[in-house]
Amino acid sequence: AQSVSQHNHHVILSEAASLELGCNYSYGGTVNLFWYVQYPGQHLQLLLKYFSGDPLVKGIKGFEAEFIKSKFSFNLRKPSVQWSDTAEYFCAVNAPSSASKIIFGSGTRLSIRP
Amino acid sequence: DTEVTQTPKHLVMGMTNKKSLKCEQHMGHRAMYWYKQKAKKPPELMFVYSYEKLSINESVPSRFSPECPNSSLLNLHLHALQPEDSALYLCASSQDLNEQFFGPGTRLTVL
DSSP: OOEEEOOOSEEEEETTOOEEEOOEEEOSSOOEEEEEEEOTTSOOEEEEEEOSSOSEEEOGGGOEEEEEGGGTEEEEEESSOOGGGOEEEEEEEEOGGGTTOOEEOOOEEEEEEO | OOOEEEEOSEEEEOTTOEEEEEEEEOSOOSEEEEEEEOTTSOOEEEEEEETTEEEEEOSOOTTEEEEEEETTEEEEEEESOOGGGOEEEEEEEESSSSSOEEOOOEEEEEO
């Protein structure tokens, strides 16, 4: 069965610091990978996605993620965070053969100190 | 229109009540989903409708009953819920069964 691990439960950074949130998945076949963000009191929004092609994908708000197949990882990065990036971040994986099921990781809460 | 709307935003109900949650999208998406999200937890898939037919039921108790009247609407009928069913209920839709667009959710409290 597919699973997604996010090892950082709560990350606290100062503004302008660089960010990397870890995401590992377990599935041996072809996968689609996503990062979703949930700002306080708001709904889940897609930050970026990887289906195929260039393993370095760029998303909204300056976020990017790199798919490393050999490590089963899809880490999220941002070179310089802002206070407004305070949110819950979810990594998710979908195997195209699994009939539209998306499996979410447990989430990482990001707190940015102004 | 590129959003998923959900009503009501908040719902408080007793354990003997019957209520319904509604979800609507006008993006022409053919798949729609119900998720349950507890505080500080990821969304958990409940149901998937594909082309208006129920394709996935994640062993959800029968006190939750989904309905897809047409390709734009998705309902979740609630009856005899328990306090532990209190959560944020999220609706989502997708065109290609992969990228999903989420609504703002209905915050449900069961007394």
